[in-house]
Amino acid sequence: MANMSCHGNADRPVEVIQYRHIAISESERGERRRVGAIGWRTSDGESVRQIDRDLYQIVSSEELLERVD
Numbered sequence: 753m754a755n756m757s758c759h760g761n762a763d764r765p766v767e768v769i770q771y772r773h774i775a776i777s778e779s780e781r782g783e784r785r786r787v788g789a790i791g792w793r794t795s796d797g798e799s800v801r802q803i804d805r806d807l808y809q810i811v812s813s814e815e816l817l818e819r820v821d
Contacts (some may be wrong), residue, residue, distance in 0.1 A: 753790070758808060758817035766817050767795035768808055 773788035792800035
């Protein structure tokens with residue numbers, strides 16, 4: 753859905769990607785899509801937790817990421 757440039761420890765650049773879960777099923781009327789929860793990951797695939805609008809945290813390392821764009 754969206755990409756955000758962030759800075760981690762020692763101004764290390766980190767790309768955070770926002771995504772949304774979508775369940776797709778078939779019904780008599782055709783394909784049906786159900787929109788689910790929003791999540792965040794780094795471009796390397798690590799799970800990220802949103803703390804507030806401009807602050808995120810990598811779950812495994814607890815490294816804080818500050819949004820810069």
